[in-house]
Amino acid sequence: MPKVLISDKMSASAMEVFKNRGVDVDVITGLSKDELIKIIPDYDGLAIRSSTTADADIINAATNLKVIGRAGIGTDNIDKTAATARGIVVMNTPFGNAVTTAEHAIAMLFSAARQIPAASARTQNGEWPKSDFKGVELFNKTLGIIGCGNIGALVAERALGLKMKVIAFDPYLTPERAVKLGVEKVELEQLFRRADAITLHTPLVDGTRGIVSREMLAITKKGVIIVNCARGGLVDEEALKDALDAGHVRAAALDVFVTEPAKEHALFGTPNFIATPHLGASTLEAQENVAVQIAEQMADYLLSGAVSNALNTPSISADEAPRLKPFVDLAQKLGTMMGQLLSDPIMSAEFAYKGEVTKLNTKPMTAAALSGILRETMPDVNAVSAPGLAAERGIEVKESYVDTAERADSLIRITVQTKERVFAIVGTIYRGEPRIVRLFGVPMDAAFSDKMLYVRNSDKPGFVGALGKLLGDNDINIATFSMGRMEQGGEAVCLVSVDGEVSKEVKAAIKSIPQVLIVNSVTL
Numbered sequence: 001m002p003k004v005l006i007s008d009k010m011s012a013s014a015m016e017v018f019k020n021r022g023v024d025v026d027v028i029t030g031l032s033k034d035e036l037i038k039i040i041p042d043y044d045g046l047a048i049r050s051s052t053t054a055d056a057d058i059i060n061a062a063t064n065l066k067v068i069g070r071a072g073i074g075t076d077n078i079d080k081t082a083a084t085a086r087g088i089v090v091m092n093t094p095f096g097n098a099v100t101t102a103e104h105a106i107a108m109l110f111s112a113a114r115q116i117p118a119a120s121a122r123t124q125n126g127e128w129p130k131s132d133f134k135g136v137e138l139f140n141k142t143l144g145i146i147g148c149g150n151i152g153a154l155v156a157e158r159a160l161g162l163k164m165k166v167i168a169f170d171p172y173l174t175p176e177r178a179v180k181l182g183v184e185k186v187e188l189e190q191l192f193r194r195a196d197a198i199t200l201h202t203p204l205v206d207g208t209r210g211i212v213s214r215e216m217l218a219i220t221k222k223g224v225i226i227v228n229c230a231r232g233g234l235v236d237e238e239a240l241k242d243a244l245d246a247g248h249v250r251a252a253a254l255d256v257f258v259t260e261p262a263k264e265h266a267l268f269g270t271p272n273f274i275a276t277p278h279l280g281a282s283t284l285e286a287q288e289n290v291a292v293q294i295a296e297q298m299a300d301y302l303l304s305g306a307v308s309n310a311l312n313t314p315s316i317s318a319d320e321a322p323r324l325k326p327f328v329d330l331a332q333k334l335g336t337m338m339g340q341l342l343s344d345p346i347m348s349a350e351f352a353y354k355g356e357v358t359k360l361n362t363k364p365m366t367a368a369a370l371s372g373i374l375r376e377t378m379p380d381v382n383a384v385s386a387p388g389l390a391a392e393r394g395i396e397v398k399e400s401y402v403d404t405a406e407r408a409d410s411l412i413r414i415t416v417q418t419k420e421r422v423f424a425i426v427g428t429i430y431r432g433e434p435r436i437v438r439l440f441g442v443p444m445d446a447a448f449s450d451k452m453l454y455v456r457n458s459d460k461p462g463f464v465g466a467l468g469k470l471l472g473d474n475d476i477n478i479a480t481f482s483m484g485r486m487e488q489g490g491e492a493v494c495l496v497s498v499d500g501e502v503s504k505e506v507k508a509a510i511k512s513i514p515q516v517l518i519v520n521s522v523t524l
Contacts, residue, residue, distance in 0.1 A: 004291030144195030335372025444484030
């Protein structure tokens with residue numbers, strides 16, 4: 001039974017989901033780093049929110065960990081590079097608190113436009129400062145959205161309902177998607193120049209750090225409103241204070257800060273500045289949603305291999321997992337065989353999908369095949385870590401697709417380029433079982449088995465008898481025997497499934513058979 005640790009406070013519903021699905025679960029919060037390192041080897045999964053930092057030290061200590069689940073969107077507190085290198089899936093819940101965060105951004109926008117917190121505080125302090133608070137309408141104003149993913153799109157929908165004009169900067173926003181959302185896609189500088197209010201909904205990465213910079217604030221309209229309910233670090237906080245003090249920025253509302261908890265800050269007390277303590281996802285509904293969703297996602301992965309909302313590996317839905325499994329298994333076997341039969345460094349690998357298999361999600365197949373190829377030299381590689389390890393080693397990975405397949409419903413072809421030669425292996429699924437239909441240019445029909453002998457030989461009489469006698473003399477039983485050849489009298493390939501180990505001495509004896517050119521073992 002897989003075992004999960006919940007190390008941060010979250011809804012008790014998460015624990016119930018794990019238990020009901022048959023996953024053992026412990027809830028231990030408030031652990032120090034050293035305490036977590038000590039116990040993490042006992043767990044297959046780690047469920048966290050924002051309090052736990054899953055850094056490289058913790059990940060490297062997690063010898064059995066298979067998945068880290070973040071109940072929420074931001075994963076800045078997870079070392080995704082270290083997790084990927086260890087083959088650990090990192091997943092989040094991008095939809096569970098999307099509505100809540102979008103609503104908070106709109107609430108902050110209204111509060112900034114009308115200075116509601118300051119007006120409330122002074123009124124409750126015994127004043128009646130009606131003449132001091134002249135707000136601005138949002139109607140017919142232009143809202144600039146930086147980052148138009150799940151949350152940004154929800155903010156756009158709500159802003160359009162307020163009859164605002166919406167412009168958006170997002171490198172991944174397609175023109176078609178922009179039209180569907182009813183927003184105008186613009187470049188970043190254009191957004192800063194045109195917007196009456198700017199709201200941020202992008203992750204914190206190198207390309208977005210300090211995106212609201214002193215230079216960009218300088219080109220905004222006088223009286224612009226800035227809202228950040230995404231991640232601390234997107235806004236140059238010192239530059240924002242200067243712009244507020246100068247009256248260039250009318251108002252700013254931040255829910256997130258570079259350093260949290262932000263108990264002291266230069267912006268605190270600045271006129272027209274509003275702060276909330278990272279409340280974007282803090283509603284009863286959102287906390288329940290993200291807890292349940294991360295538990296369901298992690299349980300699905302640990303029990304069935306289904307992957308949802310993963311940040312470092314292709315997603316596989318619970319519905320498609322049974323259909324994908326035979327092809328993922330085929331791809332991994334083909335890759336493993338390829339990796340064990342090659343001795344030269346690999347320069348590139350192409351994964352070609354033909355026929356009905358092209359209608360499925362092929363990314364998990366490619367990842368599985370790639371892990372099989374690399375496993376001979378990197379035993380700890382898996383489908384999660386394989387793409388990154390291949391990229392580190394300069395191996396070019398390509399995919400191609402053909403709607404029809406020859407003599408089969410579906411075919412997977414792996415073509416590997418070394419410095420000297422190109423090698424290819426082709427497989428299919430026949431009656432639910434993986435089969436090899438072409439190996440290094442030779443057509444054949446062979447099943448996979450745990451232990452196999454690969455022999456390349458000249459197609460001349462006497463070879464089969466000599467090979468069979470030699471294996472028999474060494475008490476090695478033959479389970480299956482498959483052969484193929486390019487042409488009569490040319491080179492042939494023989495795949496022999498055997499029941500026992502084939503020693504170096506036996507392989508050397510096989511190599512001494514006159515017709516034999518190459519002999520290798522394959523272990524799946």
